Amino acid sequence: MAEEVVLFGTRGSPYTCRIEIALKLKGVQYKYIDEDLANKSPSLLKYNPVHKKVPVLVHNGKPVLESLVILEYIDETWQGYPILPEDPYERATARFWAKFIDEKCFPAIFKSCWGEEREREKAVEEVSVVLKILEDELKEKKFFGGENVGLVDIVAVVIGFSLGVYEEAARVELLNKEKLPRLCNWIDDFLSNSFIKESLPPRDKLIAYLRNRFRSGNASK
Amino acid sequence: MDEEVLLLGSWGSPFSRRVEMALKLKGIEYRYIEEDLTNKSPSLLKYNPVHKKVPVLVHNGKPVVESLVILEYIDETWKDHPILPKDPYERAHARFWAKFIDEKSSIAGFKACCWGEEKEREKAKEEAFEKLQFLENELKEKRFFGGENIGLVDITGNIIGYWLGVFEEASGVKLLTREKFPKLCNWADEFVSASAIKENLPPRDKLLATLRRRLGGANASK
Numbered sequence: 220m221a222e223e224v225v226l227f228g229t230r231g232s233p234y235t236c237r238i239e240i241a242l243k244l245k246g247v248q249y250k251y252i253d254e255d256l257a258n259k260s261p262s263l264l265k266y267n268p269v270h271k272k273v274p275v276l277v278h279n280g281k282p283v284l285e286s287l288v289i290l291e292y293i294d295e296t297w298q299g300y301p302i303l304p305e306d307p308y309e310r311a312t313a314r315f316w317a318k319f320i321d322e323k324c325f326p327a328i329f330k331s332c333w334g335e336e337r338e339r340e341k342a343v344e345e346v347s348v349v350l351k352i353l354e355d356e357l358k359e360k361k362f363f364g365g366e367n368v369g370l371v372d373i374v375a376v377v378i379g380f381s382l383g384v385y386e387e388a389a390r391v392e393l394l395n396k397e398k399l400p401r402l403c404n405w406i407d408d409f410l411s412n413s414f415i416k417e418s419l420p421p422r423d424k425l426i427a428y429l430r431n432r433f434r435s436g437n438a439s440k
Numbered sequence: 441m442d443e444e445v446l447l448l449g450s451w452g453s454p455f456s457r458r459v460e461m462a463l464k465l466k467g468i469e470y471r472y473i474e475e476d477l478t479n480k481s482p483s484l485l486k487y488n489p490v491h492k493k494v495p496v497l498v499h500n501g502k503p504v505v506e507s508l509v510i511l512e513y514i515d516e517t518w519k520d521h522p523i524l525p526k527d528p529y530e531r532a533h534a535r536f537w538a539k540f541i542d543e544k545s546s547i548a549g550f551k552a553c554c555w556g557e558e559k560e561r562e563k564a565k566e567e568a569f570e571k572l573q574f575l576e577n578e579l580k581e582k583r584f585f586g587g588e589n590i591g592l593v594d595i596t597g598n599i600i601g602y603w604l605g606v607f608e609e610a611s612g613v614k615l616l617t618r619e620k621f622p623k624l625c626n627w628a629d630e631f632v633s634a635s636a637i638k639e640n641l642p643p644r645d646k647l648l649a650t651l652r653r654r655l656g657g658a659n660a661s662k
Contacts (some may be wrong), residue, residue: 269540283536291535292531308504311509314512352490
Protein backbone atom coordinates (compact mmCIF):
# COMPACT_ATOMS: atom_id res chain seq x y z
CA MET A 220 0.00 0.00 0.00
CA ALA A 221 1.49 3.29 -1.03
CA GLU A 222 1.89 5.68 1.82
CA GLU A 223 2.62 9.34 1.47
CA VAL A 224 4.29 11.25 4.27
CA VAL A 225 5.15 14.90 3.72
CA LEU A 226 6.74 17.21 6.25
CA PHE A 227 6.49 20.98 5.86
CA GLY A 228 9.16 22.63 7.94
CA THR A 229 11.96 25.10 8.20
CA ARG A 230 15.56 24.09 8.66
CA GLY A 231 16.70 25.78 11.79
CA SER A 232 13.43 25.41 13.63
CA PRO A 233 13.74 23.06 16.58
CA TYR A 234 10.06 22.21 16.19
CA THR A 235 10.65 20.90 12.69
CA CYS A 236 13.79 19.14 13.86
CA ARG A 237 11.81 17.19 16.45
CA ILE A 238 9.61 15.70 13.78
CA GLU A 239 12.53 14.68 11.59
CA ILE A 240 14.19 12.97 14.56
CA ALA A 241 11.00 11.03 15.31
CA LEU A 242 10.42 9.98 11.69
CA LYS A 243 14.01 8.83 11.39
CA LEU A 244 13.88 6.88 14.65
CA LYS A 245 10.83 5.07 13.31
CA GLY A 246 12.38 4.52 9.90
CA VAL A 247 9.54 6.31 8.11
CA GLN A 248 10.22 7.52 4.57
CA TYR A 249 9.07 11.06 4.03
CA LYS A 250 9.29 13.99 1.67
CA TYR A 251 10.56 17.22 3.19
CA ILE A 252 9.37 20.59 1.97
CA ASP A 253 11.18 23.66 3.24
CA GLU A 254 8.93 26.63 3.88
CA ASP A 255 9.97 30.24 3.56
CA LEU A 256 8.11 31.71 6.50
CA ALA A 257 8.30 35.18 5.03
CA ASN A 258 6.45 33.88 2.01
CA LYS A 259 4.24 30.99 3.08
CA SER A 260 3.16 28.53 0.45
CA PRO A 261 -0.51 28.02 -0.46
CA SER A 262 -0.11 24.43 0.74
CA LEU A 263 0.96 25.50 4.21
CA LEU A 264 -1.93 27.93 4.48
CA LYS A 265 -4.32 25.23 3.28
CA TYR A 266 -3.04 22.60 5.73
CA ASN A 267 -2.69 24.91 8.72
CA PRO A 268 -5.21 27.71 8.34
CA VAL A 269 -5.48 28.26 12.11
CA HIS A 270 -1.84 28.89 13.01
CA LYS A 271 -0.16 29.10 9.58
CA LYS A 272 2.97 27.57 11.12
CA VAL A 273 5.39 24.74 10.62
CA PRO A 274 5.85 21.90 11.22
CA VAL A 275 2.93 20.25 9.46
CA LEU A 276 2.93 16.53 8.87
CA VAL A 277 0.68 15.44 6.02
CA HIS A 278 -0.02 11.71 6.06
CA ASN A 279 -1.92 10.40 3.06
CA GLY A 280 -3.29 13.88 2.49
CA LYS A 281 -4.37 14.53 6.07
CA PRO A 282 -2.56 17.25 8.02
CA VAL A 283 -1.40 16.94 11.61
CA LEU A 284 -0.27 20.09 13.40
CA GLU A 285 1.68 21.18 16.49
CA SER A 286 4.95 19.39 17.19
CA LEU A 287 3.86 17.62 20.40
CA VAL A 288 0.64 16.46 18.76
CA ILE A 289 2.58 15.26 15.71
CA LEU A 290 5.03 13.31 17.88
CA GLU A 291 2.18 11.45 19.57
CA TYR A 292 0.58 10.82 16.17
CA ILE A 293 3.81 9.37 14.82
CA ASP A 294 4.15 7.12 17.85
CA GLU A 295 0.58 5.84 17.52
CA THR A 296 0.71 5.35 13.77
CA TRP A 297 4.05 3.63 13.22
CA GLN A 298 5.17 0.69 15.31
CA GLY A 299 8.80 -0.17 15.93
CA TYR A 300 10.83 2.26 17.97
CA PRO A 301 8.68 3.49 20.89
CA ILE A 302 8.81 7.23 21.51
CA LEU A 303 6.51 7.10 24.54
CA PRO A 304 6.63 4.43 27.24
CA GLU A 305 3.81 1.92 27.55
CA ASP A 306 2.84 2.47 31.16
CA PRO A 307 0.22 5.25 31.60
CA TYR A 308 2.00 6.78 34.59
CA GLU A 309 5.32 6.93 32.75
CA ARG A 310 3.52 8.40 29.74
CA ALA A 311 2.00 11.08 31.93
CA THR A 312 5.46 11.83 33.33
CA ALA A 313 6.94 12.12 29.84
CA ARG A 314 4.14 14.42 28.71
CA PHE A 315 4.61 16.58 31.80
CA TRP A 316 8.31 17.12 31.08
CA ALA A 317 7.70 17.70 27.39
CA LYS A 318 5.25 20.46 28.29
CA PHE A 319 7.65 21.86 30.86
CA ILE A 320 10.38 22.17 28.27
CA ASP A 321 8.06 23.80 25.77
CA GLU A 322 6.31 26.16 28.14
CA LYS A 323 9.05 27.10 30.57
CA CYS A 324 12.47 26.23 29.18
CA PHE A 325 12.47 27.22 25.54
CA PRO A 326 10.78 30.61 25.95
CA ALA A 327 13.30 31.52 28.67
CA ILE A 328 16.22 30.34 26.54
CA PHE A 329 14.98 32.32 23.59
CA LYS A 330 14.33 35.49 25.57
CA SER A 331 17.69 35.38 27.31
CA CYS A 332 19.43 35.49 23.94
CA TRP A 333 17.09 37.36 21.65
CA GLY A 334 14.60 39.12 23.86
CA GLU A 335 14.49 42.81 24.53
CA GLU A 336 17.32 44.23 26.59
CA ARG A 337 15.40 44.64 29.83
CA GLU A 338 13.86 41.17 29.64
CA ARG A 339 17.14 39.38 29.16
CA GLU A 340 18.59 39.40 32.67
CA LYS A 341 15.46 38.00 34.21
CA ALA A 342 15.27 35.37 31.46
CA VAL A 343 18.86 34.28 32.15
CA GLU A 344 17.96 33.69 35.79
CA GLU A 345 14.90 31.75 34.74
CA VAL A 346 17.00 29.55 32.45
CA SER A 347 19.26 28.72 35.36
CA VAL A 348 16.26 27.65 37.46
CA VAL A 349 14.60 25.50 34.80
CA LEU A 350 17.82 23.82 33.72
CA LYS A 351 18.49 22.86 37.34
CA ILE A 352 15.02 21.31 37.52
CA LEU A 353 15.83 19.23 34.43
CA GLU A 354 19.23 18.30 35.86
CA ASP A 355 17.45 16.91 38.92
CA GLU A 356 14.90 15.06 36.81
CA LEU A 357 17.60 13.34 34.76
CA LYS A 358 18.93 11.57 37.89
CA GLU A 359 21.14 8.65 36.86
CA LYS A 360 19.46 8.09 33.52
CA LYS A 361 21.34 8.29 30.25
CA PHE A 362 18.36 9.89 28.53
CA PHE A 363 15.12 11.34 29.89
CA GLY A 364 13.53 8.33 28.22
CA GLY A 365 15.81 5.95 30.14
CA GLU A 366 18.26 3.84 28.14
CA ASN A 367 17.01 5.22 24.85
CA VAL A 368 15.92 8.52 23.36
CA GLY A 369 12.24 9.16 24.03
CA LEU A 370 9.64 11.92 23.77
CA VAL A 371 11.27 14.20 26.29
CA ASP A 372 14.71 13.89 24.70
CA ILE A 373 13.27 14.66 21.27
CA VAL A 374 11.40 17.70 22.58
CA ALA A 375 14.58 18.73 24.42
CA VAL A 376 16.39 19.36 21.14
CA VAL A 377 15.95 22.95 22.25
CA ILE A 378 18.41 22.20 25.03
CA GLY A 379 20.51 19.58 23.31
CA PHE A 380 21.19 21.68 20.27
CA SER A 381 19.44 25.06 20.11
CA LEU A 382 20.79 26.16 23.49
CA GLY A 383 24.43 25.80 22.46
CA VAL A 384 23.81 27.45 19.12
CA TYR A 385 21.99 30.39 20.70
CA GLU A 386 24.74 30.80 23.29
CA GLU A 387 27.33 31.06 20.57
CA ALA A 388 25.28 33.24 18.24
CA ALA A 389 24.23 35.66 20.96
CA ARG A 390 27.44 35.40 22.96
CA VAL A 391 25.54 34.61 26.14
CA GLU A 392 26.52 31.91 28.62
CA LEU A 393 23.63 29.85 29.90
CA LEU A 394 24.91 26.34 30.53
CA ASN A 395 26.94 26.22 33.73
CA LYS A 396 29.00 23.05 33.42
CA GLU A 397 29.82 22.75 37.12
CA LYS A 398 26.22 23.17 38.21
CA LEU A 399 24.74 20.95 35.48
CA PRO A 400 27.05 17.96 34.93
CA ARG A 401 24.29 15.46 34.17
CA LEU A 402 22.64 17.76 31.65
CA CYS A 403 26.00 18.31 29.96
CA ASN A 404 26.53 14.56 29.70
CA TRP A 405 23.03 14.21 28.35
CA ILE A 406 23.79 16.82 25.68
CA ASP A 407 26.87 14.87 24.60
CA ASP A 408 24.90 11.62 24.37
CA PHE A 409 22.05 13.43 22.60
CA LEU A 410 24.34 14.86 19.95
CA SER A 411 26.07 11.51 19.43
CA ASN A 412 22.88 9.73 18.45
CA SER A 413 23.04 9.09 14.72
CA PHE A 414 19.36 9.76 13.94
CA ILE A 415 19.54 13.01 15.84
CA LYS A 416 22.78 14.06 14.15
CA GLU A 417 21.20 13.53 10.74
CA SER A 418 18.25 15.72 11.66
CA LEU A 419 20.16 18.74 12.91
CA PRO A 420 20.65 21.77 10.69
CA PRO A 421 24.24 22.87 9.91
CA ARG A 422 25.45 24.76 13.00
CA ASP A 423 27.40 27.57 11.32
CA LYS A 424 24.65 28.36 8.91
CA LEU A 425 22.16 28.58 11.77
CA ILE A 426 24.43 30.85 13.81
CA ALA A 427 24.87 33.20 10.87
CA TYR A 428 21.13 33.23 10.24
CA LEU A 429 20.30 33.96 13.90
CA ARG A 430 22.80 36.79 14.16
CA ASN A 431 21.48 38.29 10.99
CA ARG A 432 17.83 38.00 11.97
CA PHE A 433 17.90 39.02 15.58
CA ARG A 434 20.78 41.36 15.98
CA SER A 435 20.34 43.56 12.98
CA GLY A 436 16.76 44.55 13.61
CA ASN A 437 13.66 43.76 15.67
CA ALA A 438 13.50 40.40 17.38
CA SER A 439 10.46 38.56 16.07
CA LYS A 440 9.79 34.89 16.62
CA MET B 441 -7.83 -4.61 44.10
CA ASP B 442 -7.72 -1.62 46.35
CA GLU B 443 -7.37 1.57 44.47
CA GLU B 444 -6.90 5.02 45.83
CA VAL B 445 -7.73 8.02 43.72
CA LEU B 446 -7.25 11.42 45.24
CA LEU B 447 -7.80 14.80 43.64
CA LEU B 448 -6.31 18.01 44.97
CA GLY B 449 -8.30 20.83 43.47
CA SER B 450 -9.90 24.20 43.80
CA TRP B 451 -13.68 24.67 43.61
CA GLY B 452 -13.64 27.59 41.17
CA SER B 453 -10.87 26.40 38.88
CA PRO B 454 -11.92 25.13 35.43
CA PHE B 455 -8.68 23.14 35.29
CA SER B 456 -9.55 21.31 38.47
CA ARG B 457 -13.17 20.80 37.37
CA ARG B 458 -12.04 19.26 34.08
CA VAL B 459 -10.53 16.39 35.98
CA GLU B 460 -13.69 15.93 38.04
CA MET B 461 -15.76 15.89 34.86
CA ALA B 462 -13.60 13.14 33.41
CA LEU B 463 -13.66 11.08 36.59
CA LYS B 464 -17.45 11.45 36.72
CA LEU B 465 -17.89 10.48 33.07
CA LYS B 466 -15.92 7.33 33.72
CA GLY B 467 -17.64 6.54 37.00
CA ILE B 468 -14.41 6.59 38.99
CA GLU B 469 -14.61 6.90 42.76
CA TYR B 470 -12.27 9.47 44.21
CA ARG B 471 -11.56 11.51 47.29
CA TYR B 472 -11.49 15.26 46.83
CA ILE B 473 -9.33 17.67 48.77
CA GLU B 474 -10.03 21.38 48.45
CA GLU B 475 -6.82 23.40 48.36
CA ASP B 476 -6.55 26.92 49.69
CA LEU B 477 -4.36 28.44 47.02
CA THR B 478 -3.33 31.31 49.27
CA ASN B 479 -2.05 28.78 51.78
CA LYS B 480 -0.88 25.72 49.88
CA SER B 481 -0.83 22.45 51.75
CA PRO B 482 2.36 20.42 52.30
CA SER B 483 0.73 17.67 50.22
CA LEU B 484 0.29 19.96 47.23
CA LEU B 485 3.87 21.17 47.46
CA LYS B 486 5.08 17.59 47.79
CA TYR B 487 3.03 16.27 44.86
CA ASN B 488 3.62 19.22 42.53
CA PRO B 489 6.96 20.76 43.50
CA VAL B 490 7.62 22.17 40.04
CA HIS B 491 4.45 24.20 39.52
CA LYS B 492 2.77 24.09 42.96
CA LYS B 493 -0.64 24.18 41.28
CA VAL B 494 -3.91 22.32 41.20
CA PRO B 495 -5.25 20.04 39.90
CA VAL B 496 -3.16 17.10 41.05
CA LEU B 497 -4.47 13.59 40.63
CA VAL B 498 -2.86 11.10 42.98
CA HIS B 499 -3.41 7.51 41.93
CA ASN B 500 -2.19 4.88 44.36
CA GLY B 501 0.22 7.42 45.78
CA LYS B 502 1.63 8.61 42.44
CA PRO B 503 0.92 12.20 41.37
CA VAL B 504 -0.10 13.29 37.89
CA VAL B 505 -0.19 17.03 37.19
CA GLU B 506 -1.36 19.44 34.46
CA SER B 507 -5.02 19.09 33.53
CA LEU B 508 -4.54 17.90 29.92
CA VAL B 509 -1.89 15.38 31.00
CA ILE B 510 -4.25 14.14 33.72
CA LEU B 511 -7.13 13.77 31.23
CA GLU B 512 -4.98 11.58 28.98
CA TYR B 513 -3.81 9.58 31.98
CA ILE B 514 -7.39 9.00 33.09
CA ASP B 515 -8.36 7.89 29.59
CA GLU B 516 -5.47 5.44 29.37
CA THR B 517 -5.97 4.02 32.84
CA TRP B 518 -9.76 3.61 32.91
CA LYS B 519 -11.00 2.33 29.57
CA ASP B 520 -14.79 2.79 29.88
CA HIS B 521 -16.44 5.84 28.31
CA PRO B 522 -13.43 6.94 26.28
CA ILE B 523 -12.63 10.64 26.21
CA LEU B 524 -10.34 10.38 23.20
CA PRO B 525 -11.20 8.64 19.92
CA LYS B 526 -9.43 5.43 18.88
CA ASP B 527 -8.14 6.51 15.50
CA PRO B 528 -4.69 8.21 15.62
CA TYR B 529 -5.71 10.95 13.21
CA GLU B 530 -8.85 11.79 15.16
CA ARG B 531 -6.84 11.70 18.38
CA ALA B 532 -4.37 14.19 16.89
CA HIS B 533 -7.32 16.33 15.84
CA ALA B 534 -8.76 16.30 19.37
CA ARG B 535 -5.37 17.10 20.94
CA PHE B 536 -4.91 19.99 18.53
CA TRP B 537 -8.21 21.61 19.49
CA ALA B 538 -7.68 20.98 23.20
CA LYS B 539 -4.33 22.76 22.93
CA PHE B 540 -5.92 25.52 20.91
CA ILE B 541 -8.46 26.19 23.63
CA ASP B 542 -5.82 26.21 26.35
CA GLU B 543 -3.13 28.06 24.52
CA LYS B 544 -2.33 31.70 24.82
CA SER B 545 -3.79 31.61 28.31
CA SER B 546 -7.43 31.24 27.39
CA ILE B 547 -8.59 32.27 30.84
CA ALA B 548 -6.23 35.19 31.04
CA GLY B 549 -7.42 36.28 27.60
CA PHE B 550 -11.08 36.27 28.58
CA LYS B 551 -10.29 38.05 31.81
CA ALA B 552 -8.44 40.72 29.86
CA CYS B 553 -11.54 41.21 27.68
CA CYS B 554 -13.67 41.73 30.75
CA TRP B 555 -11.42 43.49 33.22
CA GLY B 556 -8.34 44.61 31.34
CA GLU B 557 -7.30 48.19 30.75
CA GLU B 558 -8.92 50.02 27.84
CA LYS B 559 -6.21 49.37 25.22
CA GLU B 560 -5.65 45.82 26.38
CA ARG B 561 -9.36 45.11 26.18
CA GLU B 562 -9.83 45.92 22.51
CA LYS B 563 -6.93 43.76 21.48
CA ALA B 564 -8.00 40.94 23.80
CA LYS B 565 -11.51 41.06 22.34
CA GLU B 566 -10.23 40.78 18.79
CA GLU B 567 -8.18 37.75 19.73
CA ALA B 568 -11.06 36.21 21.65
CA PHE B 569 -13.47 36.65 18.73
CA GLU B 570 -10.97 35.10 16.36
CA LYS B 571 -10.51 32.16 18.65
CA LEU B 572 -14.24 31.66 19.16
CA GLN B 573 -14.80 31.84 15.42
CA PHE B 574 -12.32 29.03 14.78
CA LEU B 575 -14.15 26.92 17.36
CA GLU B 576 -17.54 27.82 15.87
CA ASN B 577 -16.26 26.63 12.49
CA GLU B 578 -14.80 23.47 13.93
CA LEU B 579 -18.05 22.46 15.64
CA LYS B 580 -19.88 22.22 12.29
CA GLU B 581 -23.06 20.14 12.72
CA LYS B 582 -21.77 18.14 15.65
CA ARG B 583 -23.56 18.05 18.97
CA PHE B 584 -20.28 18.04 20.84
CA PHE B 585 -16.69 18.54 19.66
CA GLY B 586 -16.32 14.85 20.46
CA GLY B 587 -19.22 13.97 18.15
CA GLU B 588 -22.27 12.38 19.73
CA ASN B 589 -20.63 12.27 23.13
CA ILE B 590 -18.54 14.56 25.29
CA GLY B 591 -14.84 14.18 24.65
CA LEU B 592 -11.49 15.74 25.42
CA VAL B 593 -12.16 18.98 23.57
CA ASP B 594 -15.54 19.50 25.23
CA ILE B 595 -14.07 18.96 28.69
CA THR B 596 -11.16 21.26 27.94
CA GLY B 597 -13.69 23.74 26.58
CA ASN B 598 -15.39 24.02 29.97
CA ILE B 599 -13.85 27.48 30.19
CA ILE B 600 -15.97 28.53 27.23
CA GLY B 601 -18.98 26.41 28.12
CA TYR B 602 -19.42 27.84 31.58
CA TRP B 603 -16.76 30.14 32.98
CA LEU B 604 -16.96 32.60 30.11
CA GLY B 605 -20.66 33.16 30.77
CA VAL B 606 -19.92 33.88 34.41
CA PHE B 607 -17.13 36.33 33.47
CA GLU B 608 -19.60 38.04 31.17
CA GLU B 609 -22.21 38.37 33.87
CA ALA B 610 -19.71 39.57 36.46
CA SER B 611 -18.19 42.22 34.19
CA GLY B 612 -21.07 43.18 31.92
CA VAL B 613 -18.97 42.44 28.83
CA LYS B 614 -20.55 40.18 26.19
CA LEU B 615 -18.39 37.96 24.02
CA LEU B 616 -20.26 34.75 23.25
CA THR B 617 -23.36 36.08 21.52
CA ARG B 618 -25.91 33.94 19.73
CA GLU B 619 -25.74 36.17 16.64
CA LYS B 620 -22.03 35.71 16.20
CA PHE B 621 -21.66 32.17 17.53
CA PRO B 622 -24.93 30.24 17.25
CA LYS B 623 -23.33 26.78 17.16
CA LEU B 624 -21.02 27.47 20.06
CA CYS B 625 -23.93 28.78 22.13
CA ASN B 626 -25.95 25.64 21.40
CA TRP B 627 -22.94 23.59 22.32
CA ALA B 628 -22.57 25.46 25.61
CA ASP B 629 -26.23 24.78 26.43
CA GLU B 630 -25.83 21.06 25.73
CA PHE B 631 -22.55 20.94 27.61
CA VAL B 632 -23.79 22.42 30.87
CA SER B 633 -26.92 20.25 30.72
CA ALA B 634 -25.03 16.97 30.50
CA SER B 635 -25.27 15.23 33.86
CA ALA B 636 -21.58 14.47 34.33
CA ILE B 637 -20.86 18.12 33.67
CA LYS B 638 -23.76 19.73 35.56
CA GLU B 639 -22.76 18.04 38.78
CA ASN B 640 -19.24 19.38 38.46
CA LEU B 641 -19.77 23.05 37.87
CA PRO B 642 -19.03 25.46 40.67
CA PRO B 643 -22.15 27.24 41.99
CA ARG B 644 -22.77 30.24 39.77
CA ASP B 645 -23.57 32.74 42.50
CA LYS B 646 -20.52 31.83 44.51
CA LEU B 647 -18.29 32.16 41.44
CA LEU B 648 -19.87 35.48 40.48
CA ALA B 649 -19.34 36.86 43.96
CA THR B 650 -15.71 35.72 44.02
CA LEU B 651 -14.99 37.20 40.59
CA ARG B 652 -16.59 40.51 41.40
CA ARG B 653 -14.69 40.71 44.65
CA ARG B 654 -11.35 39.73 43.14
CA LEU B 655 -11.42 41.36 39.76
CA GLY B 656 -13.56 44.41 40.08
CA GLY B 657 -10.50 46.60 39.83
CA ALA B 658 -7.81 44.40 41.41
CA ASN B 659 -5.26 42.31 39.48
CA ALA B 660 -6.39 38.88 38.32
CA SER B 661 -4.33 35.91 39.42
CA LYS B 662 -4.89 32.41 38.04
